[in-house]
Amino acid sequence: MCFRPPSAGKPIKCPSCGALNPNIAKNCVKCKADLSAAKEENKEEKKDE
Numbered sequence: 250m251c252f253r254p255p256s257a258g259k260p261i262k263c264p265s266c267g268a269l270n271p272n273i274a275k276n277c278v279k280c281k282a283d284l285s286a287a288k289e290e291n292k293e294e295k296k297d298e
């Protein structure tokens with residue numbers, strides 16, 4: 250219930266088909282759509298650069 254893999258964050262919803270993908274996925278597992286755009290919108294943590 251309260252364990253989460255270190256490399257997994259919030260699931261990314263595919264902008265194309267709506268499927269939920271692992272945070273580490275670069276492309277939708279279902280339709281192979283590029284998830285980088287969707288990932289930008291989900292960005293919550295701002296890092297100082």
Ligand SMILES: [Zn+2]
Binds near residue numbers: 263265267268279282
């Ligand atoms: Zn998709």
